[in-house]
Amino acid sequence: MSSVHKYRRLSSFYYFLASGFANEHQAVLKGRKAYHDSLKKIGDTCALLRRNTHRLEKGLIMQPRRSVFAEGFIQETVDCYKEAVKSTQLAGSEKKWATDVLDEYFKIVGSTPVTDKARQTYLASRETQPEKFDLIAEFPSHDDSYKPYSYERLPDSSVSFSDLKKLFIRRRSVRWYQDKHVPLELVQKAANIASFAPSACNRQPYRFFFCNEKEKAVAIAKCAGGTAGFAENLPAIIAIVGDLSAYPYERDRHLIYIDGSLAAMQLMLALETLGLSTCSINWPEVDASERKLRKVIKLKDYERVVMLLAVGYADAEGGIPYSQKKENALILEDIS
Numbered sequence: 596m597s598s599v600h601k602y603r604r605l606s607s608f609y610y611f612l613a614s615g616f617a618n619e620h621q622a623v624l625k626g627r628k629a630y631h632d633s634l635k636k637i638g639d640t641c642a643l644l645r646r647n648t649h650r651l652e653k654g655l656i657m658q659p660r661r662s663v664f665a666e667g668f669i670q671e672t673v674d675c676y677k678e679a680v681k682s683t684q685l686a687g688s689e690k691k692w693a694t695d696v697l698d699e700y701f702k703i704v705g706s707t708p709v710t711d712k713a714r715q716t717y718l719a720s721r722e723t724q725p726e727k728f729d730l731i732a733e734f735p736s737h738d739d740s741y742k743p744y745s746y747e748r749l750p751d752s753s754v755s756f757s758d759l760k761k762l763f764i765r766r767r768s769v770r771w772y773q774d775k776h777v778p779l780e781l782v783q784k785a786a787n788i789a790s791f792a793p794s795a796c797n798r799q800p801y802r803f804f805f806c807n808e809k810e811k812a813v814a815i816a817k818c819a820g821g822t823a824g825f826a827e828n829l830p831a832i833i834a835i836v837g838d839l840s841a842y843p844y845e846r847d848r849h850l851i852y853i854d855g856s857l858a859a860m861q862l863m864l865a866l867e868t869l870g871l872s873t874c875s876i877n878w879p880e881v882d883a884s885e886r887k888l889r890k891v892i893k894l895k896d897y898e899r900v901v902m903l904l905a906v907g908y909a910d911a912e913g914g915i916p917y918s919q920k921k922e923n924a925l926i927l928e929d930i931s
């Protein structure tokens with residue numbers, strides 16, 4: 596037996612006995628089940644519809660665009676759409692995105708037995724009066740529709756490299772805060788633009804749980820080990836939580852951490868521009884911490900904490916570790 600196979604067997608045996616991954620295994624499995632259950636009765640968001648709408652948009656912008664595409668998943672998409680439009684909970688903007696993209700797809704796709712059948716399903720269920728919803732931000736679309744647009748329609752950005760550099764330098768992990776209320780409205784504002792972060796197939800499999808009630812915020816902070824000595828002074832906290840019910844396969848189990856962290860970074864920077872400082876707090880894979888936290892925040896079995904984020908108005912005299920950064924040569928390698 597090769598050493599690779601031997602090691603694989605040994606590690607399987609070790610982790611069969613050791614429980615280090617147990618919570619993760621269970622959450623992944625419960626997530627897969629919840630994914631399938633959610634397709635029977637669609638709630639406020641639908642991972643499958645989001646993913647497939649995204650895939651259709653990619654087909655629509657393909658160069659050159661094929662006259663027929665998406666045959667492998669268009670029926671699944673319209674079947675899901677049919678259920679989605681029945682849902683009274685599904686977010687209006689999500690419904691509109693799917694409707695506008697499907698309209699565009701069926702406008703241009705060539706006729707084949709597969710696309711014709713899907714078209715029939717679609718037209719029989721198409722939402723004619725999309726609900727009203729609040730726009731979180733303006734996209735540069737044509738005629739208010741939510742479908743692909745050309746790059747040149749994007750707004751110019753006035754943020755220069757040096758402005759961005761200042762913001763990046765300004766954002767430091769702050770652990771000492773003023774005893775000052777952190778308004779929910781500011782965090783909402785920051786969260787809205789943080790959600791523009793990229794996410795795999797645009798599923799956005801995360802939620803931010805915000806708490807500005809001091810006692811509870813401290814209790815949450817104390818569930819993580821890395822807040823020893825400064826948890827008591829945190830005025831507010833955000834738990835960034837990933838949702839494993841967005842995936843039918845375990846191959847995608849890491850995406851909650853990737854997408855959640857990308858959004859967390861944008862959230863930190865957005866909060867910084869609103870005068871609020873932050874400190875990421877490691878969420879360890881420790882069963883006792885998990886159980887403690889779940890007593891304070893109601894989480895679904897398939898929801899997993901990505902990290903905690905302390906948030907507040909910095910104490911001007913509070914210390915900031917120097918935290919030297921690695922030199923370019925250590926983080927960037929030219930492999931061309």
Ligand SMILES: Cc1cc2nc3c(=O)[nH]c(=O)nc-3n(C[C@H](O)[C@H](O)[C@H](O)COP(=O)(O)O)c2cc1C
Pocket residue numbers: 766767768769770819820821822874875876877878902918
């Ligand atoms: C995933 C993650 C986990 C972290 N966990 C903790 C923590 O538990 N306690 C803490 O004091 N700081 C924590 N930090 C903050 C880091 O110590 C900090 O980002 C690093 O030292 C660099 O400092 P800077 O953020 O000011 O650049 C964490 C940061 C990240 C990204």
